Amino acid sequence: MIMDLDQTTKITLSCDTSKEHSGPTMIHSTGVPNYHIHPMQVYILQEAFPDDKIRNDSQGILCSVPPANVIEALKKGAGFSIISTKTSGGRKVWVLSLEGSGSDDGGDEGGD
Numbered sequence: 625m626i627m628d629l630d631q632t633t634k635i636t637l638s639c640d641t642s643k644e645h646s647g648p649t650m651i652h653s654t655g656v657p658n659y660h661i662h663p664m665q666v667y668i669l670q671e672a673f674p675d676d677k678i679r680n681d682s683q684g685i686l687c688s689v690p691p692a693n694v695i696e697a698l699k700k701g702a703g704f705s706i707i708s709t710k711t712s713g714g715r716k717v718w719v720l721s722l723e724g725s726g727s728d729d730g731g732d733e734g735g736d
Contacts, residue, residue: 704720
């Protein structure tokens with residue numbers, strides 16, 4: 625069963641700036657009752673990474689992989705693209721959106 629992502633078109637990824645190339649990566653979302661992120665996003669992550677690399681956390685879903693890998697999985701799996709990046713309080717933050725999927729601005733940022 626394919627689930628619509630309409631209700632959650634934006635998600636936020638973050639990691640410590642010192643761990644940008646190694647992870648872990650925190651994935652946050654809002655507007656999805658009883659889930660840290662939309663179930664379809666969880667499914668995409670489960671398809672991309674082994675189960676031992678993904679776990680629930682009090683702040684969202686924690687993936688023990690670099691942010692670039694999570695971004696790539698969400699791009700391929702659902703068409704997300706980066707709409708903004710910033711560094712704040714020792715953390716690098718990426719905002720991804722389905723709305724911006726037609727644009728590739730900044731899409732290759734952070735790849736290694």
